[in-house]
Amino acid sequence: MSLKLENVDQVVNGQNHLTNVNLTLEPGSFNVLLGRTGAGKTSLMRLMAGLDKPTNGKIIMNGANVTGITVQKRNVSMVYQQFINYSNLTVRENIASPLRLAKASEAEINKRVMETADMLRITEFLHRYPLELSGGQQQRTAMARALVKDASLILFDEPLVNLDYKLREELRFELRELFKARNAIAVYATTEPNEALALGGTTTLLHEGRVIQSGPSAAVYREPVDVYAADLFSEPPINLIPGNVTDNEVTFDESVHFPLHQDLKSLTPGGYKFGIRPSHIGLVPDNDDDLELSMKVELAEISGSETFLHVKNDHFNLVMQLSGVHAYRSDATINIYLPVHKLFVFTLDGKMIQSPTRLIRG
Amino acid sequence: MAEIQLKSLAHSYEKSPTGAHDYALREMNHVWDQGGAYALLGPSGCGKSTLLNIISGLLTPSEGEVLFDGVVVNHLPPQQRNIAQVFQFPVIYDSMTVFDNLAFPLRNMKIAEAKVMSKVHEIAEILELHPVLNKKAKNLSADEKQKVSMGRGLVRDDVSAILFDEPLTVIDPQLKWKLRRKLKQIHEQFNLTMIYVTHDQLEASTFAEKIAVMYGGQIVQFGTPRELFENPNHTFVGYFIGSPGMNLLEVQTTANGVSFDGIEIELSDARKAMLAKVPSKNIKVGIRPEFVHVWDKPSENGYECEVQHVEDLGTYKILTMKLGQQIIKARLDEDHAVPQQKAYISFPEQWLKIYVDEYLIGEELV
Numbered sequence: 001m002s003l004k005l006e007n008v009d010q011v012v013n014g015q016n017h018l019t020n021v022n023l024t025l026e027p028g029s030f031n032v033l034l035g036r037t038g039a040g041k042t043s044l045m046r047l048m049a050g051l052d053k054p055t056n057g058k059i060i061m062n063g064a065n066v067t068g069i070t071v072q073k074r075n076v077s078m079v080y081q082q083f084i085n086y087s088n089l090t091v092r093e094n095i096a097s098p099l100r101l102a103k104a105s106e107a108e109i110n111k112r113v114m115e116t117a118d119m120l121r122i123t124e125f126l127h128r129y130p131l132e133l134s135g136g137q138q139q140r141t142a143m144a145r146a147l148v149k150d151a152s153l154i155l156f157d158e159p160l161v162n163l164d165y166k167l168r169e170e171l172r173f174e175l176r177e178l179f180k181a182r183n184a185i186a187v188y189a190t191t192e193p194n195e196a197l198a199l200g201g202t203t204t205l206l207h208e209g210r211v212i213q214s215g216p217s218a219a220v221y222r223e224p225v226d227v228y229a230a231d232l233f234s235e236p237p238i239n240l241i242p243g244n245v246t247d248n249e250v251t252f253d254e255s256v257h258f259p260l261h262q263d264l265k266s267l268t269p270g271g272y273k274f275g276i277r278p279s280h281i282g283l284v285p286d287n288d289d290d291l292e293l294s295m296k297v298e299l300a301e302i303s304g305s306e307t308f309l310h311v312k313n314d315h316f317n318l319v320m321q322l323s324g325v326h327a328y329r330s331d332a333t334i335n336i337y338l339p340v341h342k343l344f345v346f347t348l349d350g351k352m353i354q355s356p357t358r359l360i361r362g
Numbered sequence: 363m364a365e366i367q368l369k370s371l372a373h374s375y376e377k378s379p380t381g382a383h384d385y386a387l388r389e390m391n392h393v394w395d396q397g398g399a400y401a402l403l404g405p406s407g408c409g410k411s412t413l414l415n416i417i418s419g420l421l422t423p424s425e426g427e428v429l430f431d432g433v434v435v436n437h438l439p440p441q442q443r444n445i446a447q448v449f450q451f452p453v454i455y456d457s458m459t460v461f462d463n464l465a466f467p468l469r470n471m472k473i474a475e476a477k478v479m480s481k482v483h484e485i486a487e488i489l490e491l492h493p494v495l496n497k498k499a500k501n502l503s504a505d506e507k508q509k510v511s512m513g514r515g516l517v518r519d520d521v522s523a524i525l526f527d528e529p530l531t532v533i534d535p536q537l538k539w540k541l542r543r544k545l546k547q548i549h550e551q552f553n554l555t556m557i558y559v560t561h562d563q564l565e566a567s568t569f570a571e572k573i574a575v576m577y578g579g580q581i582v583q584f585g586t587p588r589e590l591f592e593n594p595n596h597t598f599v600g601y602f603i604g605s606p607g608m609n610l611l612e613v614q615t616t617a618n619g620v621s622f623d624g625i626e627i628e629l630s631d632a633r634k635a636m637l638a639k640v641p642s643k644n645i646k647v648g649i650r651p652e653f654v655h656v657w658d659k660p661s662e663n664g665y666e667c668e669v670q671h672v673e674d675l676g677t678y679k680i681l682t683m684k685l686g687q688q689i690i691k692a693r694l695d696e697d698h699a700v701p702q703q704k705a706y707i708s709f710p711e712q713w714l715k716i717y718v719d720e721y722l723i724g725e726e727l728v
Contacts, residue, residue, distance in 0.1 A: 134406075134407075135406075164405060164406065164561050164562075165562065165563075165605065166405065166601075166602060166607070169605060169606060191535075193676075194675060194676075197673075197674060197675045197676050198673055198675060200673070200674070217674075218674045218676070221676045222676075234676070277677065278677075279676075279677035279678075279696070298543060299539060299542060299543040299546065299568070300568070301539055301542060301564060301567075301568040302564070302567035302568050302587045303563060303564045303567065303605070304563035304564065304567055304587070304590070304591060304603040304604050304605065305591055305603065305604035305605060305650070305652060308539075310539065310543070321677060323652060323678075323693075323695075324591070324652070325567070325587050325588040325591045325592070327586075327587070327588065330543065330546060330547065330550075
């Protein structure tokens with residue numbers, strides 16, 4: 001099954017929730033919708049499901065126009081943020097419910113429920129009621145119900161957001177494994193860049209109701225079309241430093257300047273924004289041409305296995321992402337090393353015109 | 363100012379507990395030094411909320427004692443413990459101004475208005491609440507409200523400790539780090555014992571000098587963020603800290619070290635001698651994904667693994683491999699060669715940890 005959205009607008013009470021969305025989802029693909037709260041992710045999913053009708057544009061399934069067809073007549077399932085189950089039914093009956101609605105035989109129901117419960121590792125809870133389960137088990141039940149009926153389109157609206165991060169890690173992994181063997185289209189909405197990358201597949205970036213970029217997740221991450229895409233798809237966010245290009249060098253401020261290297265030679269003189277990923281800035285020099293900067297530590301955030309170091313000078317702030325645990329006192333002064341050949345270059349209005357060429361391998 | 367001590371403390375919600383499984387908190391002895399920044403970290407159901415409620419006085423422990431500066435406080439109600447609490451959701455009076463909210467605890471204690479004035483201004487300055495001092499609290503953003511909640515604890519000179527219960531839950535992701543920074547500054551400026559309860563390793567590790575990791579009603583490790591990462595004292599800490607967590611392999615002892623599925627890991631003589639004395643059969647080795655060495659070509663001493671999955675997380679990749687019947691994850695830097703079908707890995711002995719009955723042993727031998 002394939003799904004296509006053509007020139008879709010959604011206007012609610014005079015407000016544009018979605019503007020000119022064009023998307024093609026391939027059979028068997030895993031598609032992440034990445035955007036902040038209010039970017040239009042849920043609106044878009046509701047259109048895909050047939051819960052809402054677009055103001056303008058067409059929705060095409062397998063070549064047929066389904067724009068006005070309601071959710072009941074489309075073969076879709078949906079999993080929400082909140083753990084939605086029938087609290088008066090056992091886990092077994094919750095999972096069986098879509099099959100009962102479809103009038104499947106008892107033997108078929110039994111077989112499918114067991115297979116699905118097994119896949120989601122909730123077989124031992126089949127006789128229990130949802131409210132007797134932990135949050136993770138409740139969400140597994142909701143997922144089992146969505147997966148049991150072999151829907152051709154399965155929509156996940158931030159399904160893991162209410163779970164703790166260890167559980168998220170596990171379920172994310174399971175979900176990806178589950179979809180390997182399916183021909184259904186999966187659409188998964190999230191606000192978290194790392195989740196989009198971990199799920200693989202394709203990522204569509206949504207910003208204020210518009211699609212700003214779409215493609216294979218790793219490619220979108222490495223080649224953002226503009227500052228919004230770069231910012232949206234990095235956690236911590238990509239660092240942006242305003243700078244000027246003259247005939248032969250780049251100047252961040254009076255004290256920081258460096259010669260134009262190979263990648264930057266073609267830049268015409270003027271103002272630009274330079275982007276550098278938090279993980280590319282180091283505490284020790286890696287290349288001869290690394291910029292050495294003296295910065296003041298604002299905060300060392302420690303994630304358990306990584307450190308996000310917030311630093312600043314009189315002109316700009318930077319965030320660094322370091323592997324391992326590094327303790328720093330706030331207000332300490334440190335030297336950091338910024339590799340100039342890993343800079344992204346954006347025009348002042350945000351369009352990307354240069355991505356680093358020397359860090360893309362294999 | 364207070365040192366908080368737990369002496370043979372345990373708690374059961376049952377009237378007559380029959381065994382360890384009836385205890386929400388198992389017997390523990392623990393000291394939080396005066397002026398320290400601590401975190402209590404663990405998954406839901408680990409007992410951290412029970413412990414927090416016992417310290418604040420909302421719950422009386424069924425066994426053992428809680429002491430503040432050496433004095434038993436078991437039966438003192440929360441109001442008499444001089445502890446301030448900051449909860450998930452801001453606790454403030456919506457209809458009052460920020461100033462009146464901050465002044466409230468002081469006016470309640472009948473403190474002279476001139477003193478109230480100076481104290482409120484001092485705290486507002488530190489919390490950067492001056493611009494909104496005359497605004498009604500209901501018109502504030504979530505992070506401002508949470509700062510007011512904090513300020514209501516900080517204005518009181520008699521407060522000896524502040525307990526935080528997941529205080530950043532309702533704060534916008536982009537603002538969280540600013541509030542974390544503010545919390546650290548406050549800890550540096552005030553000589554207060556602070557205990558921060560959370561299930562989030564980032565919150566805990568950023569705030570605390572030392573973290574108590576709770577699991578199954580016990581504190582399984584009390585250490586710095588670095589110690590929890592580099593030397594997890596319990597398999598649960600290895601699993602819970604880090605993303606992904608530590609690789610843990612069930613092994614048997616052999617003449618040369620340990621083995622699983624016919625694959626042998628050699629150990630130093632000292633470690634072998636130590637393991638020879640261990641009666642338990644529950645032995646695991648642990649190594650963090652960050653410390654597994656990975657090659658894409660056969661190498662001396664390298665174990666051949668089957669590559670199952672590569673997760674490209676942009677700044678690094680997580681490689682999932684199968685060695686024998688066990689799954690091993692390794693973290694590869696962005697510019698590291700990525701093995702296709704086969705990978706060759708080794709475990710540097712320095713980073714290989716040995717767990718007997720889930721607890722770390724023999725670190726002094728490494």
